[in-house]
Amino acid sequence: MTKKTKSREKHKLFISLVLIVILAITALAVLSSYLASTNSPVNAANSEVINVEIPKGSSTKKIASILLENQLTKSVSAFKLQSRIKGYDGTYKSGFYRLSQSMSMEEIMIALQKGTAVTVRFTIPEGFDLKKITERLASENLINPEKFSLQVEQGVFDYKFLKDAPAGKERLEGYLYPDTYEVFPDSSEEQIINKMLLRFNQVFTDAYYARAKELGMSVGEVMTLASIIEREAIIPEDRAIISSVFHNRLKIKMPLQSCATVQFILGDQKAKLTNKDIAIDSPYNTYIINGLPPGPICSPGVASIEAALYPEDTNYLYFLAKGDGSSVFSVTYEDFLKNKDAYIN
Numbered sequence: 196m197t198k199k200t201k202s203r204e205k206h207k208l209f210i211s212l213v214l215i216v217i218l219a220i221t222a223l224a225v226l227s228s229y230l231a232s233t234n235s236p237v238n239a240a241n242s243e244v245i246n247v248e249i250p251k252g253s254s255t256k257k258i259a260s261i262l263l264e265n266q267l268t269k270s271v272s273a274f275k276l277q278s279r280i281k282g283y284d285g286t287y288k289s290g291f292y293r294l295s296q297s298m299s300m301e302e303i304m305i306a307l308q309k310g311t312a313v314t315v316r317f318t319i320p321e322g323f324d325l326k327k328i329t330e331r332l333a334s335e336n337l338i339n340p341e342k343f344s345l346q347v348e349q350g351v352f353d354y355k356f357l358k359d360a361p362a363g364k365e366r367l368e369g370y371l372y373p374d375t376y377e378v379f380p381d382s383s384e385e386q387i388i389n390k391m392l393l394r395f396n397q398v399f400t401d402a403y404y405a406r407a408k409e410l411g412m413s414v415g416e417v418m419t420l421a422s423i424i425e426r427e428a429i430i431p432e433d434r435a436i437i438s439s440v441f442h443n444r445l446k447i448k449m450p451l452q453s454c455a456t457v458q459f460i461l462g463d464q465k466a467k468l469t470n471k472d473i474a475i476d477s478p479y480n481t482y483i484i485n486g487l488p489p490g491p492i493c494s495p496g497v498a499s500i501e502a503a504l505y506p507e508d509t510n511y512l513y514f515l516a517k518g519d520g521s522s523v524f525s526v527t528y529e530d531f532l533k534n535k536d537a538y539i540n
Contacts, residue, residue: 369491426455
């Protein structure tokens with residue numbers, strides 16, 4: 196190789212290195228500009244608070260998607276990239292946050308590392324009906340009862356289990372799942388209802404839908420039966436047996452004769468029902484109708500839902516509360532009367 200050729204090669208190498216440096220600087224400048232633009236607030240002039248819940252176990256991508264849905268970031272990929280570059284990836288905490296579009300991406304990232312904002316916790320026990328749920332939430336200053344009832348009756352909630360729910364004031368009876376919840380103090384009635392419906396949607400699994408179909412029952416019928424079981428059963432081990440009694444009666448078109456359904460009509464729990472009570476003309480009165488009432492009479496827990504779906508295999512047609520929390524079961528009416536004499540009279 197001649198000196199002239201070597202000189203040309205060195206010149207080419209120098210030019211290549213210069214081009215690489217220029218390209219690197221350009222790329223770095225473009226990246227810096229991109230990071231700066233994506234870090235800027237979505238809307239610096241809008242400081243309105245947006246309540247955001249980050250569920251446990253959320254990945255950075257999932258968090259970015261939640262932020263995008265709430266218009267708090269401009270891009271999922273940008274949030275993921277910024278998180279990785281700035282060392283925030285994998286450090287975010289689940290919880291409840293009060294954010295705004297006026298916050299930069301980094302401000303949001305820092306907030307997500309600090310943990311939960313102030314929230315209010317409430318508990319709805321198993322067996323509460325809509326009336327009691329409304330009273331509980333109102334007593335804790337979480338809702339306006341009139342607005343809550345209006346949402347129950349007319350609110351738009353897109354869940355497949357509500358497709359056969361009866362219209363009217365009892366539309367969501369049975370579906371506001373009994374559990375402990377955390378909400379923002381300024382959560383709307385619609386948000387609280389939706390949170391409880393979402394929990395029900397998580398509890399009522401695909402396996403439950405399949406089992407209901409196997410039994411020839413709709414979700415509404417399963418929940419109606421589960422709600423009656425919830426009110427009738429005192430001890431857990433009786434649930435599936437009580438369920439078998441009702442399933443057996445339904446098969447032979449025998450009235451369920453559940454005191455719990457009459458108590459639902461009355462609105463108040465009575466120690467003992469009268470003949471006048473069990474003669475009330477109502478589609479919820481299972482002493483005078485065959486089959487199930489139009490809808491649930493309370494919000495049952497998962498144990499009662501499973502009892503409705505998976506009853507014990509028995510021939511029982513009757514049961515009686517013994518007074519100690521347990522029930523005694525019988526196949527014939529004659530045996531039922533004997534049990535009544537033994538435990539009641």
